[in-house]
Amino acid sequence: MTYLDQLSALTNAGSLLSANDEIVASYDLEVEGASVDGYRSLATVSAIRNANVEAFEIDYSRVSRLHVINGMGVTLGDSIIGISVLAAIRRANPAVSICIYRPRRDPEYVRQLYKLAEPVVGEIIDLPVHVGSMSRDDLLLDIGNHLFWPNFASMPMIDFFLWSLGVSPDAVTAADKANEWLRQVKLPPFNRDPLPEKYVLFCPIASTPVRSIPEPFRVELVERMWQKFNLPVLGFGKIDHAHYTDITKRSCDTAAFLAWVKGARFVLTSDTAAVHIAAGFDVPTVAFFTTIAAEMRVRDYPNCTAVDLPLPDLAGIQASGRAADLQLVERAYRWLLDGHWAL
Structure with missing residues (x-):
């Protein structure tokens, strides 16, 4: 044995x-x-x-x-x-x-x-x-x-x-x-008051830092969302922007999180659960990928625009918070936002 x-x-x-x-x-x-x-x-x-x-x-x-x-x-x-x-x-x-x-x-x-x-x-x-x-x-x-x-x-x-x-x-x-299958889930009644009915959603935080959108670029991305959609930007995490509201405390459980994604007019995220939820509810999405090729996760999501960041040295990494890895991620986002991607 x-x-x-x-x-x-x-x-x-x-x-x-x-x-x-x-x-x-x-x-x-x-x-x-x-x-x-x-x-x-x-x-x-x-x-x-x-x-x-x-x-x-x-x-x-x-x-x-x-x-x-x-x-x-x-x-x-x-x-x-x-x-x-x-x-x-x-x-x-x-x-x-x-x-x-x-x-x-x-x-x-x-x-x-x-x-x-x-x-x-x-x-x-x-x-x-x-x-x-x-x-x-x-x-x-x-x-x-x-x-x-x-x-x-x-x-x-x-x-x-x-x-x-x-x-x-x-x-x-x-x-x-x-x-x-998410459309078959019976979500409990959900009160958004006093927040707006029409909004776009920003979900920058993944389960590991190497897949999250780095903090230095979050204000810039919120501004791009505001300029593009002219709708309030709701999201998760503190961000100093006049048209942004942190709804972390309003998303106290999984059912609430599903409801926030379901109700969004658009979702901007990275390699997070939000991209999979948005696909289930047919919400237009842009998702950034750092360590895993986008086709491995979102190939079958017709309403998702996937962006692969050029990070060959981090390919296949499941999780990391190493400073050197996060510096590479920040450089890739800076390159992307300096004229190599537009919302």
Whole structure:
């Protein structure tokens, strides 16, 4: 029996199996700082399929119940795209029931997204669960820790999730690839008063500094939005501009964030969840990309204008706050705004 060491457990391309035969998310162990002694790869259980171990295709018309183990990531953007695939499966095969097993320590705003999505895609259950609790007559698919799957870095994200669930990209409609499941979400009543009904939205802050719009350029971009649209600019973060309002405190949960994006006339952002939400609600968007090629994230969004910044030295970096990396990002934005891009 092969047990994983600390590094192998936390970077395992799939979920983990404890000494007590419980399925565990390595993310939970990392957040808790827990010991990984006695953990094995879930891939050792032959009844549970993992596309990273062996690729497969599934005829979902023959599936009655699907268990998605450790899907679809712990970030908002990844989850929105991953849920799109599950929604597409269910739309094409209404008889399929879906159960999604999630890390119990995922961020609260991501947990809220899955709660909103539950009526669209299916039941949400926290890990850990005993491996014996899942019927071997059901379809059991593990896509845990997908950040460490080689194909995650080499495929457009929507294609990655389709592949990981055994679905051909050609079998999914363009609308499903653009996160239109978000339109089925029942958002609670939302009061914008005293803020304007018509506005454009600025979302400069990504999950990591290297993908965020640097602070020195935010006032300039807000000014360009104001000049272009002649509408109030709402956004996230303090920016000193007469026509800008910080709505961070008015976006207290995920439902409110979705509502702000949905109601915007236009969104300017970087590689953030906002670009995926805007696509779902068909909101015109411009999005800047630094470390990941835009086609890997927004290829299927017809209303998104993507801008790839020239940063070959940072290609493929998932996260960074290093001063040297951020200096490169600032130089690229300065080059872009000095006559190489216009709103």
